Amino acid sequence: MMHQYSRRNFIKYSSKNLLTLGILSYFSIPAGITTLHAHKESLVSDLKNKDQLTILNDRPINAETPPHLLDDSITPTSRHFVRNNGLVPDLNVADQKNWTLKINGNVNNPKTYTIKELKKQFEVVTKVLQLECGGNGRAFFDPPAAGNQWTYGAISCSEWTGVRLSDVLSASNIKSNSIYTGHYSADIHLSGDLEKDVISRGIPISKALDRDNIIAFAMNGSDLPLIHGYPLRLICPGWPGSTSQKWLTRIEILDHIHDGIKMTGKSYKVPKKPIAPGTILENKDLKIIESMPIKSLITYPKNGKDNTSLNMKVRGHAWAGDKKVSQVNISIDYGATWMKTRLAAPVNSHAWQDWNILIDFPGEGYFEIWARATDEENISQPFSISWNSKGYLNNSVHRIYTNIKI
Secondary structure, three states, rough: OOOOOOHHHHHOHHHHHHHHHHHOOOOOOOHHHHHHHHHOOOHHHHHHHHOOOOOEOOEEEEEEOOOHHHOOOOOOOOHHOOOOEEEEEOOOOOOHHHHHEEEEEEEEOEEEEHHHHHHHHHEEEEEEEEOOOOOOHHHHHOOOOOOOOOOEEEEEEEEEEEEEEEHHHHOOOOOOOOOOOEEEOOOOOOOOOOOOOOOOOOOOOHHHHHOOOOOEEEEEEOOOOOOOOOOOOOEEEOOEHHHHOOOOOEEEEEEEOOOOOOOOOOOOEEEEEOOOOOOOOOHHHHHEEEOOEEEEEEEEOOOOEOOOOOOOEEEEEEEEEEEEEEEEEEEOOOOOOOEEEEEOOOOOOOOOEEEEEEEEEOOOOEEEEEEEEEOOOOOOOOOOOOOOOOOOOOOOEEEEEEEEEO
16 A cells, blocks of 8 residues: 555655655756756756755756745746656747747648747736646655655646637637647657657647646746746646646647657556556556646645644645645544635636645644645545556645644
8 A cells, every 4th residue: 555644654755854865955956967958058047046946856857846835825936846758958039939839630720830929819818727747746655656756846836828728729620520639849858869759748629628728938927937848838737747748849639549658658647446556557457647636735834843832824725636626624633633724716727725724732742734635526635545556646635743842
């Protein structure tokens, strides 16, 4: 089983013991990154602004945000997690003028747009949208799952500006037998081979036509940073972040499920039915991850923070893929009893929801604070989840600890 709540794993990944991960130095542009990308001034600048993120890998660059740094309702760019599958392309300001996006495949009117044409021909919208890596929480799987060992911080909810994907696709007059999209980008394969795709995922047409999907050219009021997909990227909120292609160059409309890189094999798929830990399945027994599950995060106080009062303010966020959150509850007695928090409405659909509560502790001592969210279909976060070999969809309850010392 997955021991999300074993004391061993809890202590191992607590904020006071980050060094036990073996790779959690902070973003000061480590040697590996400098060697690969020092000639890319904008990339180096982007990374310096993320000096409080935790590095999981430097080839490709991947880093997560400690939960206490995700306290803002809108995630600042400096605190947005970094997820890459290949090398960041070498771009400059001139590329924004020359960049094009192609819409082709199973359409009646193939199109090619510059970014200027996208802004002119379609309504420009701004939305606050949650984006989460499908492997967020992988570090807690037992037996371990291979891949970046994300703990809690591969989640964000930033403000994105662009045009609606649905508007752009509709302008190409999608054929009635279309069922899927395929996304393509300009990032570079780790081998350096420019002919190889790094990642090419897609989504069903029904999801593609959701009006919250954005072809984005701005983040939090400024041009996209290079590390986050400059000059153009997709945002498909509520689904695994891998569907939100960065450095977007082409969207192909298909009459079959996309078979691009990381759409086939076991990538971004989970078992069709529960399995025993350690079981390895054939591809036919797996299904593609779609909407992400209900989840919550405690962002204040910081894990391990001592408190000198019997009263403590606790707050955080909750989200539920394509659905809304209906309630968030807190326990300070290992789940024996629960307290309902004050839950705010989302800023817009597909934004996370803020929650807060004032807790009265019964006395001094060691306490764990558990957060458990429930969605609009009355599905709640589990205490542990069914194991899968890739470490996807860990949405078990979040917990932190505090010592009350008066």
